[in-house]
Amino acid sequence: MAYKNDEDYMAHKQVKLDEQYEFVGSQGTSKLFEGLVFYFDGYRSPDPNFYFSDFKELVLKNDFKGAMLDGFLTKRTTHIIAQSMTRKKMDEWKKPIVKPEWIFECLQNKRLVRWQNFKLFEKEIVGGQVKLSFTKPSNGSSSALNSLTDLENEKNMIPTNVTDHTTSTSKSTYYGANPKKVDVNSAWAKQNISSAPNFIENFYLNSRLSHLSNWKSDLKEFVRENQQSNVMVDKLNKPKTFMHIDMDCFFASVSLRDKPQLWDKPVAIAHSEGTTGGSSTSDVASCNYVARSFGIKNGVSLGKARQLCPNLQFSIQVLHYDFEKYDEVSKKLYLILLKHTNFVQAVSCDEAFIEVTHLMPHGTDDEHLETAVSLAESIRRNIFNETQCKASIGISRNILLSRIATKSAKPDGVIFISKSNTADFLNDLDVGELPGVGYHIKSKLNASGVFKCQDLQTRSLFQLEHDFGQKTGCLNFFLELNMFLGEMLYKYCRGIDDRGIENKERKSIGVRVRIASKQEYDEFLAGLTRELSERMTRLNLKGRLITLKLKSKLYEGEPSKVGFLFWPMNDFGSIFVQVSKLATELAIGFEKIRGVGISVTKLDATSTDKGSVIRTLLEKQAEKQKKRIREDAFDVEPIPAPKRFEINPSQVDPDVLELLPPDIQEEFRNSLQKKMDNGRIKQSDESIIGPSSSQSKSFLSAIPVSIRREIDSELCYSRRKGKNKISSTVNVSPSKELLEEHLVPKSHADLNLEVYNALPDFIREEYEEIIFKTPTKERAVDMLSNSRKKVLYPVTPTNIVNEENIFPTLSQMDKSIYENLPLEIQKEIKTHLRILEHRKKFSPAKNFNLEPPLSNKIYQERLKEAMYPTISQVDNSFLEALPEELKREVNLTLKMNKKKKNIENSNINNTTFVDAVNSCNRSENFFFEKPKFFNECEFHIIFEMLSIWILTPTHGTETGFFTPMESDKHAVKNFFLELVEGMYLDDVLDYLKMMKIRLNLLKTVSIDCYTNWEECFLCIVKDVNDQVFKLYNSKLVL
DNA sequence: ATCCTCCCCTAC
């Protein structure tokens, strides 16, 4: 089958397997195989005659004497159970490969027998052909295999090594174990291998998960556009009320609307019928509640579903996806919700949170019950009338509890969780039901004896009773959980949740496909890039950082590499140049690739026309100023105008300015003029790159410092601490009056008028919108929510009135409030704080995954191949004491020695040589300052500068691109030479490689231009290499 | 201290 590379099977399949069979915490009496992790090779054969799969089934259905089962080969796997295997696999997998008989033998002897005696031998491999070693017993039925006892009693079931030629023949086509059997030219292959012309398109058209994701972001956008305001008015004096609306078995309901004859039958939505055999791997996206009564869940494989449904051959109905209809119903749902309230948070196509506090009467939340429930019922009726589909609604005082309520409300119901009945819902709730607690965290919790929310609460209370210094076990329980996860659990298991309704802006966009077989890898890369580029264009998104991830057979992680674009872009060409570069650099053999992902981050709004570098960066600058103004608006004192964005016109090279498109020239001049008028321009060394601002006429020197900062995409202005933000120093339970006093600007006059006037019009307008059109209180609220991330337990309107704000630091806590709390809670708070304190003091919490796979970093290291010992055991204090000159000399000597050694060792391999020099560098560069390039020393800033240097288009000119200027060429060359001297060969090599790639790109645009640049480039390379040869007796190879 | 990058994990 397609998935013969099992180690490459997705982790979530593994998860699914473990979940399905609930191996964790199994109840078995005998622990014969405890600590062992089995992996069954060959299970996935769909051949119904293949007895081996029954065998595995048997193992799964029983608590297999403490053994764990891996869905695919992982690090933790201890034994591979197989009947036969290809030579290649045997060599590849460095684990014990044993025949299934071993397991039977162990069972019979009631102890572990030497697996070596059951080692799979080469003689059992027939020409790479998989063959059977089990035969199905004549009287064997599946039900007879339901317990190990049965098995142990039935001697005739002990497998033999009889080869069944009839089945093995048919099997090989399923397995594809013999690659020669796969006819790549067959119609099937043409349609289905990832390189098929429309593979990617078809894939995405049919991927439910991709649809799900896209719908979600669309809906977020949709809500943001359609809500009139997202600031809840009058929220401070009422307990909040949230609802969680979720359609019942969404896909199934939609598809079943016009099929009443199926309403009482188990129905599932999936791609294939899965009628042949019981092993379809097609996922059930959604199933109706009849199907659920058989134990079928969303997400199980169709094969599994058919097994769970006893009369399934006859009565389970598999319906096909109807994505358009789902979309339609989803839109209707959201329109209905938006009709009721502005405060809608999109969760998924069939699901949303709404806040309805403003629709509730005054009083405690118990008193809301009637109003809330009748509102919910009315919404449900509304939904049903519009869509003929049923929804369930959970209502409570926060988002978390409303979601939990929905679970009980399903199907077709409403549940209200009030303060008085919270415990009834929460205490017995499985921790796995808490949102955010998935397979891994649940396992972790289970392992420490926590199964219900109650256990989780008890655990921490138990904590509170003791000096936690002694109770390391319990303490570790907390420490092992990540700080905020720990905190989250701590709060969630008590039903505390202070999140509000929000639809955050997108931060990244990406595509990924896991491929079954590789044909034309380049084609595939290009296809995916095209898909990404198209999506970005459609969504009007551009970004600057490209990440390529390759899933490889060889590595468990996903080796990835990032690359910068010169400025925010979304066109296929630019992205693909980077993507192919990154692919080359990752240097994973194409035949090993099992998946490709490309994503773009550092997104930029692109509602404006296609801008030049300058344009885009100017806009970003403005953005920042705007942001700053917003903050300043809430400051008590006026702030001086920001200095670093100023550009002195005398410092801008007029030649450069002229090369820019006219509209941008205009904007540039206007913006400068405005600043001049405001009298805020000063001569400032800081604002210009270059040794002397007046003499150089080069392009590079004309890039204002502010823009170089932008290149770094840093928020470069420093926030003044303690001002204009509400931080942890604010009393945790301030009165409303106090809040307002602190948060609201005294008047518009507080804003620095100069700054204000200097703003571009559109920003000023926006500012006015904020200041004048929004009621004061709401502004305060807005600011508070914005500052939330900075604070451990922030002051938010949400938790001012609720019980949510119980864990500030002690100094923040309002004493009177604290003292009025029940003793028990006081105690709890204290201990929790001590735990937090303790955590701060001691080693940081460990990540909770048990066995980190081979990480990208390690991979990258291995990629470099050469591991050189770090240099210099010379006593540091001794070195420090030396005069500067001597220090330098000592270091140089040390480096040279080391480097020579490395060069000798590495046999003048160029890459290794660079690594060698580089590794010297890294361990010692604290002695030297890195050479600067126009006052910049950070690699990626310079990298971008060089990129821009070569590839900045000038829309006005015929060629479209600059030609290099002599002064720039020299500057670059000299900088490179300095780097070479300072042993930053790695950097030089990266720069040069990048330049070469840029040049190649240029070649496709303008040959004339390219010739000029090539000459310049070769000149630089020559001089650099001369120097490299002089100093290191080697040369750089590009 | 505060950021950024690389990961892991989760939800639908």
Place this chain on the structure above:
DNA sequence: TAAGGTAGGGGAGGAT
């Protein structure tokens, strides 16, 4: 056949 995508939250650890 089967379509196993995607965005975001958060921790660890490094750079600054």
